[in-house]
Amino acid sequence: MVELAQVMVVTPHPDDAEFGAAGTVARWVRDGKSIVYVVCSSGDKGTSDPNVKPEELVRIREQEQLAAAKLLGVSDVVFLHYIDQALEDTPEFRKNIVRQIRRYQPEIVMAADPYRRYLWHRDHRISGQVTLDAVFPYARDRLAYPDLLEEGLQPHKVKEVLLWATEDPNYRSDITDTFDIKLAALRCHKSQVGDFTRIEQWVRQRAKDMAKGENFELAEAFHRVEIWW
Numbered sequence: 001m002v003e004l005a006q007v008m009v010v011t012p013h014p015d016d017a018e019f020g021a022a023g024t025v026a027r028w029v030r031d032g033k034s035i036v037y038v039v040c041s042s043g044d045k046g047t048s049d050p051n052v053k054p055e056e057l058v059r060i061r062e063q064e065q066l067a068a069a070k071l072l073g074v075s076d077v078v079f080l081h082y083i084d085q086a087l088e089d090t091p092e093f094r095k096n097i098v099r100q101i102r103r104y105q106p107e108i109v110m111a112a113d114p115y116r117r118y119l120w121h122r123d124h125r126i127s128g129q130v131t132l133d134a135v136f137p138y139a140r141d142r143l144a145y146p147d148l149l150e151e152g153l154q155p156h157k158v159k160e161v162l163l164w165a166t167e168d169p170n171y172r173s174d175i176t177d178t179f180d181i182k183l184a185a186l187r188c189h190k191s192q193v194g195d196f197t198r199i200e201q202w203v204r205q206r207a208k209d210m211a212k213g214e215n216f217e218l219a220e221a222f223h224r225v226e227i228w229w
């Protein structure tokens, strides 16, 4: 049986989707859209605590991600379990993302912008690039993966990709009414957001900056790619 979702969020690690897109996700859930999260790595290197083992961190961070997703109203969370800081642009990774796209058949896919310059987490860059490639042309093309066809996973055309953390925003999403939900979702990532007062100030200021020139107060900004063919 194929489950469906209107929006797929491909996040490199737990918490990235909350920083980049949770206000928009919460608004869409209110509008009745179904959302799936695909979590590439469970973030097994995301600590400075010498007493926390990677497998323990995976367990904690997956629970945090599930809590944030539940709070936002995300209907499904898929963990791909790649090793943190080890994402590579491989045929296997690309096919895995294609598999999720064909399984859920989203109209919109959200991911980290791979084209942020200079300092940018390699996993963010790689997951964004692989997601774009998976959307087009690999998920779309019938003959790209004959074995997925045999599994019953038909080709799928995504209509739109929204990339967060972009240096080239062309779409600003109004999150004024869902900003508090975004903050609450971020707060679920307790292992990552120690001093939340400082993070809240930073997130709020960014959301204000992203809304500059718009007739709303708080925004998430994306580079939006529409796919016509």
Ligand SMILES: [Zn+2]
Residues within 6 Å of the ligand: 012, 013, 016, 121, 123, 124
């Ligand atoms: Zn990350």
